Amino acid sequence: MSEPIRDRLVSLRRSFHRYPEPGWREFHTTARLVEEIRAIGVDELAVGPDAYDPADRMAVLDDEVIEPWFDRARERGTDADLLDQMAGGNTGAVAVVDRGDGPSIGLRVDIDGLFVEESTDESHVPADEGFRSEGDGTMHACGHDAHMTWGLAVLDAIASSDFAGRLVVFFQPAEELGGGAHAMAESEYVAGLDYLLAAHVGLDHPTGEVVAGIEKPLAMAHVDVTIEGTSAHAGKAPNEGDNAMHAMGTAIENAYGIPRHGDGMTRVNVGRAEAGTASNVVAERALMEAEVRGETTELMEYVKTRLERVSRSAARMHGCEAEFDVISECPRADSDPELVDVVAAVAGGVPGVDRVVPTAEFGASEDATFLMECVQEDGGLASYLIVGTDHPTSHHTPTFDVDERSLEHGVDVLVESIRELERRHPLPRGGEDQ
Structure with a gap:
């Protein structure tokens, strides 16, 4: 025993x-x-x-x-x-x-x-x-x-x-x-x-x-946002590219601009971001890892929905497309x-x-x-x-x-x-x- x-x-x-x-x-x-x-x-x-x-x-x-x-x-x-x-x-x-x-x-x-x-x-x-x-x-x-x-x-x-x-x-x-x-x-x-x-x-x-x-x-969700653009020579023909890195930068800035909610506390954070392959190439792909939180499950859903909206809008603004994936989440x-x-x-x-x-x-x-x-x-x-x-x-x-x-x-x-x-x-x- x-x-x-x-x-x-x-x-x-x-x-x-x-x-x-x-x-x-x-x-x-x-x-x-x-x-x-x-x-x-x-x-x-x-x-x-x-x-x-x-x-x-x-x-x-x-x-x-x-x-x-x-x-x-x-x-x-x-x-x-x-x-x-x-x-x-x-x-x-x-x-x-x-x-x-x-x-x-x-x-x-x-x-x-x-x-x-x-x-x-x-x-x-x-x-x-x-x-x-x-x-x-x-x-x-x-x-x-x-x-x-x-x-x-x-x-x-x-x-x-x-x-x-x-x-x-x-x-x-x-x-x-x-x-x-x-x-x-x-x-x-x-x-x-x-x-x-x-x-x-x-x-x-x-x-x-x-x-x-x-x-x-706090209710929470981890999300991955992948932005797909078009590569181009950054010196010779930058106009031919759709810059995924620029789109990601816009998305990050707009994420922190999501209005806080009157019903309670909310949080958003982009904790990791990467893009591009070289200094002379317009980035064709970018990835950011983010999380949203809310004092209630409903408030978390509010921030998550707004983050998806600003991510997709930023991608479209720069001629790119965004994929928004919820990796995990939990309720209050x-x-x-x-x-x-x-x-x-x-x-x-x-x-x-x-x-x-x-x-x-x-x-x-x-x-x-x-x-x-x-x-x-x-x-x-x-x-x-x-x-x-x-x-x-x-x-x-x-x-x-x-x-x-x-x-x-x-x-x-x-x-x-x-x-x-x-x-x-x-x-x-x-x-x-x-």
């Missing part, structure tokens, strides 16, 4: 930290999760295309982008059968503990890393203590290594308890791409969930603080007050938690909202909670790290919230007497 995960949170988190993999390329990560899940012993385990329909994925990558990571996982000794099952980038897993009558509860944790080169400075704990990322140019710079550890520890604790009900843990790939939650939200495993919990570490909340549920996550979904109250009450009794914040504005975007929205529309309740950690620098930076005391805090809050939901199910709603 394997050692309980609750007794090895730090070593498990560090093993995940050492081998980060980016979205839709989490081959070794998924296999490592499966190894732990099988040791726990669950009632159902679905991997990759058995956990969701690959056609429902967003931000899907080309094979040439995926293959080096697939090969690297094979070289690392990853189980060949699991690799074959995940071919094409179908990573991630869903684990189910089904223990008879009781509530159906979901827990979502994300598993992907980021393209961040981790610091080698001796003051950086992972470098100093020997668990720095071994994948050059990639890093768990957002705490997903901690999230996976929580997911496994919660699964283990519930599986070994007298829990009555159904627990579904979603080990979701490609969160950083905004690509994985939609597929899992469309899967059979979401159907019938009474409650859904999602969790994140840190986010500028210190160790010992828990936010029981977020409000106002707020935590339900009834579930927030349960998490807050539980968190207040967890050792090491000295401050509970009922709700806080998120201020960013998260594709877990697909799962939240799906559960809520089906009559269930959802909450996205934050477990504070002292991180020395911001998320997505080379020196990001977590205070490993928060590993225990997260497990305790999640396990006890699940057990409390089991005891109190069905949870009164909308001010009903408790």
Whole structure:
């Protein structure tokens, strides 16, 4: 019998930290999760295309982008059968503990890393203590290594308890791409969930603080705009060209001129742009990668529609054509007050938690909202909670790290919230007497 995960949170988190993999390329990560899940012993385990329909994925990558990571996982000794099952980038897993009558509860944790080169400075704990990322140019710079550890520890604790009900843990790939939650939200495993919990570490909340549920996550869409023009000799006959670079410049300038909306906050940003081949050639092709956000899903759609309009108009102005592709997107979904109250009450009794914040504005975007929205529309309740950690620098930076005391805090809050939901199910709603 394997050692309980609750007794090895730090070593498990560090093993995940050492081998980060980016979205839709989490081959070794998924296999490592499966190894732990099988040791726990669950009632159902679905991997990759058995956990969701690959056609429902967003931000899907080309094979040439995926293959080096697939090969690297094979070289690392990853189980060949699991690799074959995940071919094409179908990573991630869903684990189910089904223990008879009781509530159906979901827990979502994300598993992907980021393209961040981790610091080698001796003051950086992972470098100093020997668990720095071994994948050059990639890093768990957002705490997903901690999230996976929580997911496994919660699964283990519930599986070994007298829990009555159904627990579904979603080990979701490609969160950083905004690509994985939609597929899992469309899967059979979401159907019938009474409650859904999602969790994140840190986010500028210190160790010992828990936010029981977020409000106002921004709806978001990632888009690619490709502009096709006509090349020409820039010196001899520039008039014969249709300048895709000039069209892109016009589109970028006009994107930042999209009127802000009176109904709430909106955002637009062009984060990457490239065009042309040489200084003496009129550029025939340009690409820009952009994102839009809104305080509501409707406001995000407003900005997205306006961005498409200005992109196509700028292309036509310069004799070009524009292709507008939505790569991924996610809606706004707020935590339900009834579930927030349960998490807050539980968190207040967890050792090491000295401050509970009922709700806080998120201020960013998260594709877990697909799962939240799906559960809520089906009559269930959802909450996205934050477990504070002292991180020395911001998320997505080379020196990001977590205070490993928060590993225990997260497990305790999640396990006890699940057990409390089991005891109190069905949870009164909308001010009903408790």
